[in-house]
């Protein structure tokens with residue numbers, strides 16, 4: 141599973157590099173919202189799997205990677221044709237509480253609490269998609285019902 145994550149990161153990097161020749165793009169994060177969202181999905185899904193496996197160190201590493209990317213997204217998307225509010229507003233209200241809760245729980249190896257916060261985060265991802273008529277269902281990978 142680690143390999144799958146690294147491969148998807150490499151694929152993302154290759155994709156960014158394939159656009160390096162485009163000198164119209166000057167900001168650090170050159171991706172549009174949908175591409176950033178695909179990265180969030182990779183982090184989110186792997187995070188759930190590692191929480192389920194009880195690997196606090198790796199789950200924390202993924203969580204911190206996801207959180208720092210979300211903060212970059214929040215800085216960049218102050219407005220977007222598909223968003224009604226700046227992303228930072230939704231990040232603070234919808235995502236940050238469960239991210240903080242998950243971080244605290246993982247630091248104490250409290251996996252029940254980490255799973256509860258992961259489930260809440262998943263609901264918030266989906267809540268924002270419903271609010272914006274986005275047909276994308278984010279799956280809870282920490283539950284025993286999920287396979288793979």
Ligand code: HEC
Pocket residue numbers: 173174175177178180181184222223227230231234235261264265266268269272274276278
């Ligand atoms: C602020 C609202 C908001 C939040 C919070 C949010 N999303 Fe999204 N998401 C969107 C919007 C809007 C789109 C459609 C983007 C587009 O089509 O340009 C989207 C699209 C997606 C897509 C489809 C991308 C594609 O190209 O097919 C995925 C996957 C996704 N989100 C995952 C997530 C995950 C995982 C989370 C939680 C960590 C999350 N989203 C949280 C608003 C949000």
